Amino acid sequence: MILQPSGPPDTTGYYRVAYVWAALLYAGYAVLLWARGRRVWERLAASSREGQSGRDA
């Protein structure tokens, strides 16, 4: 059913909150995953460097 001249109820606030919340939720997870990946990768790179220097010595 499409908008009639009498107009629908004003429920804009709920819809805005839902859209902003969904964007924050999914983007927030992606950022968190990126941060976790970065932390693991830094530790992995440090372990590789330690292993390399151990072999060089």
Add this chain to the structure above:
Amino acid sequence: MDASQRVPLFGPLFVVAVLGMAAAYVRAIFFTPIEALQGAAQKIYYIHVPSALSAYLALTIVALMSIVYLWLGDERADRLAESAGEVGLLFLTGVLTTGPLWAKPIWGTWWTWDARLTLTLFLWFLTAGYLVLRGAIEDRAMRARYSAVLGILAAVLIPFIHLSVYLFNTLHPMPILLKPAKPSMPNEMVVTFLGFFAACAVLCIALIRARYRYGLERDALQAIESGGEEGD
């Protein structure tokens, strides 16, 4: 694994997903009419239902990969199931939070113990339990085996959730699109919904893929730190 070998967590698929979501948002906000009875809150449908379908997709992957693990014992299947479980929980959280934002202005209450809502909440707890179980067991094979069983059992709920509106006397609306009859919605709304659904599904796959890559690196690190062989 050295620095030059690193595969970025987020590849081109994630970029496509982000662009798709952005386009879906623009279409829903600016180019989709406002429904006459519910007002703008009806537009929550476009994000709520695709989130639910993406959660079902992720949890179906959990179940399928769990079966593959129990059958073949392949660690990649277990890692993929873990990744899909985490992303499934994310989308279920999206469903369970956008739903009440629609329910409050339309039903007059944030929550009701309706069959579909209760079963979806139950699925959220099962999925959260699946991830907690994974974190609680040290032994890798035992963790994979136990969580595979739970992952399969959780997915059994999905058809019940979808059919709950037919099986029980519920307040939740009947399917508008996912039903044998013609969609009870104008075409421009159907297009918006399908766009959102496609974007959400691609986002779901892209996040599972990124989470899988993270799992690979984490397992490689654990293998190095425990002095064993590196993972695949």
